Every structure is written in structure tokens, then in C-alpha cells.
Amino acid sequence: MRVNNRGAKTWDVIIVGGGIIGLSLAIALRKRGAKVLIVERGEPGREASSAAGGMLVDCAIETQPALQTLATASARMYPEFAHELEIESDTKVDLRDKGTILFPPATCLRSIACLAHSGSRTAALFPARSAELEPALAEPNPVREAFYLKERSIDPRALTAAAIKTAKNRGVDFSSGDPVTSVDFRDGRAAGVTTPKTFFRAPKIVNGAGAWSGQIAPHAFPTRPVKGQMLCLVSPARELLKHVIRSPEVYLVPRSDGRIVVGSTIEESGFDKRTDAATIQRLHRAAIAMVPELRNAKILEDWAGLRPGTPDALPILGETATPGYYVATGHFRDGILLAPITARTMAQIVSGEAPDYDLTAFSPHRFTL
Numbered sequence: 364m365r366v367n368n369r370g371a372k373t374w375d376v377i378i379v380g381g382g383i384i385g386l387s388l389a390i391a392l393r394k395r396g397a398k399v400l401i402v403e404r405g406e407p408g409r410e411a412s413s414a415a416g417g418m419l420v421d422c423a424i425e426t427q428p429a430l431q432t433l434a435t436a437s438a439r440m441y442p443e444f445a446h447e448l449e450i451e452s453d454t455k456v457d458l459r460d461k462g463t464i465l466f467p468p469a470t471c472l473r474s475i476a477c478l479a480h481s482g483s484r485t486a487a488l489f490p491a492r493s494a495e496l497e498p499a500l501a502e503p504n505p506v507r508e509a510f511y512l513k514e515r516s517i518d519p520r521a522l523t524a525a526a527i528k529t530a531k532n533r534g535v536d537f538s539s540g541d542p543v544t545s546v547d548f549r550d551g552r553a554a555g556v557t558t559p560k561t562f563f564r565a566p567k568i569v570n571g572a573g574a575w576s577g578q579i580a581p582h583a584f585p586t587r588p589v590k591g592q593m594l595c596l597v598s599p600a601r602e603l604l605k606h607v608i609r610s611p612e613v614y615l616v617p618r619s620d621g622r623i624v625v626g627s628t629i630e631e632s633g634f635d636k637r638t639d640a641a642t643i644q645r646l647h648r649a650a651i652a653m654v655p656e657l658r659n660a661k662i663l664e665d666w667a668g669l670r671p672g673t674p675d676a677l678p679i680l681g682e683t684a685t686p687g688y689y690v691a692t693g694h695f696r697d698g699i700l701l702a703p704i705t706a707r708t709m710a711q712i713v714s715g716e717a718p719d720y721d722l723t724a725f726s727p728h729r730f731t732l
């Protein structure tokens with residue numbers, strides 16, 4: 364924070380939204396010496412970023428081709444990204460690299476088999492005997508071919524907590540509890556943001572408000588909330604699962620403390636974040652069908668989160684038509700995975716540098732705003 368010659372506080376960059384995207388970008392900009400303020404309407408890190416399963420999926424079968432390069436780059440950045448946050452915040456983020464057992468949808472099997480035998484570098488993928496790798500899996504259910512993916516997972520709640528602490532330690536300022544109602548321009552440039560209580564001044568603003576990004580005047584970014592319901596089980600059998608298990612019906616993400624996160628739904632139901640008992644029970648049953656031992660597990664909690672969706676399911680990254688106004692949103696199902704690469708490339712763009720990666724496919728200009 365700085366004080367200008369009229370006594371008003373100013374920052375170099377204001378980020379709207381304290382989810383994993385806003386937090387990671389704030390840290391990246393602070394490392395470059397920028398004075399950064401995050402304006403968060405609630406408490407930082409409590410929305411999609413804490414609701415996520417934490418799978419770091421960059422497999423070519425499940426990633427949109429346009430996103431593949433960024434997804435792979437971000438997956439590669441994760442060990443360093445997570446390690447740095449752990450060290451700086453003294454918080455464990457539970458980055459696991461045991462891999463994933465994937466039961467792909469039948470429609471994908473052929474292409475997956477091709478990928479598995481093509482020596483593709485996008486994911487180290489090969490057919491695996493699932494029961495050998497993961498004895499807790501029901502056998503012979505599901506009677507499907509399975510594949511081992513060399514991918515990681517992380518605990519998103521721990522990750523966001525670590526990112527909040529790291530941002531604070533590095534001197535990022537926070538304003539929590541009031542929403543940004545508009546991004547304000549002066550002389551055709553970004554000049555600050557307005558909340559119901561005040562005006563915060565900065566020459567550069569980044570809209571990182573996740574599923575709510577489109578609600579902030581004056582640009583109506585075409586983001587929409589895509590609800591996902593989840594539950595968390597804890598089994599009396601310690602370390603019941605080693606791998607992430609993913610099938611079209613359900614996914615299971617084990618944490619190192621014995622919890623198993625079960626997800627998820629993809630629902631278009633506006634900003635409604637309630638769970639419903641029938642859906643949670645269906646996910647629970649699907650988890651038990653996959654891993655029978657989970658019959659003895661307790662449901663610790665259930666919740667729902669709102670993914671930031673876009674019309675083409677790709678993120679929106681870059682500078683808008685108004686100089687000084689940037690956007691980093693629309694990460695849909697991949698925002699945890701894409702946090703490191705988003706922070707890096709957006710920090711480059713906001714600092715006036717060419718980004719390391721071609722972000723044309725993610726430009727805000729692809730939509731008429």
C-alpha cells in the first residue's frame with residue numbers, strides 16, 4: 364500500500380476475489396515487488412477453491428486440447444509451487460504423487476488405449492491391473508479396463524490456507540467482508556474498485572472473482588456457476604486407498620490423514636450451494652460400489668461448491684479492452700491444477716511482459732462484452 368500526494372491509499376494492483384487464483388497471483392505479483400490488495404467479499408478461500416477435490420488432472424483424454432499445454436506446464440510446476448507455500452506458511456498441503464486409477468467411460472477406451480501405447484508424453488499412461496495396485500477396489504466390479512495415470516493430488520483447503528498465510532507473510536493487503544460492486548475507470552483506464560463502503564485506488568485491477576466474475580460491472584464476463592456436490596468419508600481402516608480412483612460415476616481422492624473425498628456432480632442450478640440428501644446418498648453408494656470397505660466409513664461432512672464455468676469451458680485470461688483491467692477466471696474444473704501457471708502468466712501480463720505461453724485461446728476478447 365502507498366499513500367498518494369492527496370493522502371489516499373493506493374496499490375499497484377487490486378485483485379478482486381481471494382480464491383486460489385487471486386491468492387496465487389497476489390503472491391506472484393508481490394514477488395515482483397508490486398503492492399497488492401485483495402478485495403474479498405466474504406472470507407478468502409471459502410468458495411470453489413476450498414470445495415475442490417484436489418485432483419491435478421492433465422491427462423490428454425480428460426483435458427481440452429486447447430488447455431493441454433497449460434495443464435501440463437502447471438502440473439509440472441506443482442511440486443515447487445506446493446513446496447514454497449508449505450515452507451512459507453508452515454502448513455502441510457498434502458501433495459500426493461501415488462497416481463490415479465482411471466476407469467474411463469466406454470466411449471474413451473479406444474483413444475485411451477491408443478494413447479497408452481503411443482508413448483505420449485502428455486500423461487504416463489499404461490493399462491494396469493487395478494486390483495493389484497489397489498486391493499480395496501471391488502473385484503470384479505467394475506468389470507472395465509483400468510489405466511494408471513501418473514498424476515498428483517493435493518488438499519485444496521490446506522492449499523488455500525497456505526496461500527492465504529503466505530500472501531499475508533509477504534505483505535499482500537486484504538479487505539474482507541464487502542463485495543466489489545464495480546471496477547472504475549478514469550480517462551479510459553482502470554482506476555480502482557468500489558465496494559458498498561469505500562473506493563480502493565489502483566492503476567491495475569484483476570477480476571479473479573470465480574463464478575461471480577460476470578457480476579462485477581461494467582464488463583459482464585460470461586461466467587456461470589456450475590455446482591458440484593461432495594462428501595468426505597473417514598474409514599476405520601487406515602490408508603484404505605493409495606490412489607485417486609476416477610470413474611464416470613464417482614471419484615475418490617484419498618488424503619494422507621485417512622479422509623477420502625468423494626465427488627462429484629456437475630449441476631447448472633445458479634448460485635444455489637445447498638447439497639441434497641438424495642445426491643449425497645447416490646455418491647456414497649457409488650463410492651461403496653467402487654470400494655466395498657467404505658460401507659464401514661463414516662460420513663464426516665458434505666458440501667457443494669460453484670465452479671466458474673464459461674461458454675467454451677476454457678478460462679478467461681488477459682487484459683480487457685480497458686487498459687489496466689485484467690481478468691483471470693473461468694477455470695471451471697481445473698482451477699486448482701491451473702493456479703501456478705495462471706499466477707505466472709498473469710503476473711507477466713500485468714507487469715507488461717509477454718507471457719511464457721500463448722494465451723490467445725483464453726483471451727477475454729473472444730467474447731463480445
Ligand SMILES: Cc1cc2nc3c(=O)[nH]c(=O)nc-3n(C[C@H](O)[C@H](O)[C@H](O)COP(=O)(O)OP(=O)(O)OC[C@H]3O[C@@H](n4cnc5c(N)ncnc54)[C@H](O)[C@@H]3O)c2cc1C
Pocket residue numbers: 379380381382383384385402403404405406407408409410411412413414415416417418419420541542543544571572573574575576579590591592593626627667668669670671691692693694695696697698699700701
Ligand atoms: C466440487 C468441486 C470439485 C472440484 N475439483 C477440482 C479438482 O479436483 N481439481 C481442480 O483443479 N479443480 C477442481 N475444481 C475447480 C476449482 O475449485 C476452481 O476452478 C477454482 O477453485 C477456481 O478458483 P477461483 O479463485 O477462480 O474461484 P473461487 O475459489 O470461487 O474464488 C473466487 C472468490 O471471489 C470472491 N468474490 C466473488 N464476487 C466478489 C466480489 N464482487 N467482490 C469481492 N470478492 C468476490 C468469492 O467470495 C471467492 O472467494 C473443483 C470445483 C468444485 C466446486
